[in-house]
Amino acid sequence: MSGVVRLSTQIHKWVSLVVGIQVIFWVVGGLIMVSIPIERVRGEHHVREVAAPPLPLDVMPLAQVSALTGERPVRAELRSTLRGPVWVLSDGKEKRLIVSAVTGIPLKPMTEAEARAAAAAAYAGSGAPVDARYLLEQPQETGKSGPVWRVDFNDAEKTAFYVSPATGEVETRRSRLWRFYDLMWRLHILDLKSGDNFNHPLLIGVTALTLALLVTGLVLLVARLRRDWARRRDGLPERRR
Structure with a gap:
């Protein structure tokens, strides 16, 4: 189990450096898209x-x-x-x-x-x-x-x-609002040229890496919870984060 945790830690750390900014764009872009009525964007x-x-x-x-x-x-x-x-x-x-x-x-x-x-x-x-x-x-x-x-x-x-x-x-x-929305959409699908292609290899690759980020994060979370549960069961103080 310790080997899996160490490997997950390394994968999680390096993948976070690669896709972290894009994940922010996905979250921020998604928030903007659900917050602004599309009728207003279309004018x-x-x-x-x-x-x-x-x-x-x-x-x-x-x-x-x-x-x-x-x-x-x-x-x-x-x-x-x-x-x-x-x-x-x-x-x-x-x-x-x-x-x-x-x-x-x-x-x-x-x-x-x-x-x-x-x-x-x-x-x-x-x-x-x-x-x-x-x-x-x-x-x-x-x-x-x-x-x-x-x-x-x-x-x-x-x-x-x-x-x-x-x-x-x-x-x-x-409008200026439409152009801002369009920029967020292009960042969302990683297509700054036309904003039409959301099946290209770059987006597929970044999405696969993000999936690896989530899976390794879950592995680390489960490992941390198991360790904390074991220390509580044995009456030991929890380790400082």
Whole structure:
């Protein structure tokens, strides 16, 4: 038994040095995730429903739009937006073409003033739009691709609305709180690059080492309890910790 205890002590000591900081990240990250409502992280409390006008009856049929644009979409959706009815044509992957369902012509990107107005109409909160930037490619934090308007608000959470330049719809919301939560998540799964992969070898290895830490800790606890019980049974004073 003494050999098992000595081995457990060595394993416990060295493994603690290797995974101790990550265990702290797991505990702190888990506490943050269960303490902050996910709806607040997503910025849902800053969303105001904006009713789009009803679809008119005289929209251009898909076959005519397809012939006019030369597109043969895998998927097509007729939608009502703040800029009028549109056909959203998709190749089933990442490519999308948004055209007017009245003229069949692809919609030009909104102006900065239009993007600000669309974001402000969809925003519920105490802030106001203070900056608008047209991005040819969306940043990683949106999880999407293609051009977008980013409109920043001056509220306490530094909320940013990512607005579709074609339809004026808010595609994504991000904030300082979301970015902090995202950082905690990435530390939690040890994927600082994308935050999507929680099956990689590093996480599996650290988790296995943490399991060894727990098992050896239990071995040492049982050994300590047995020793203390034996000393009490023999009427000996307990050893100082």
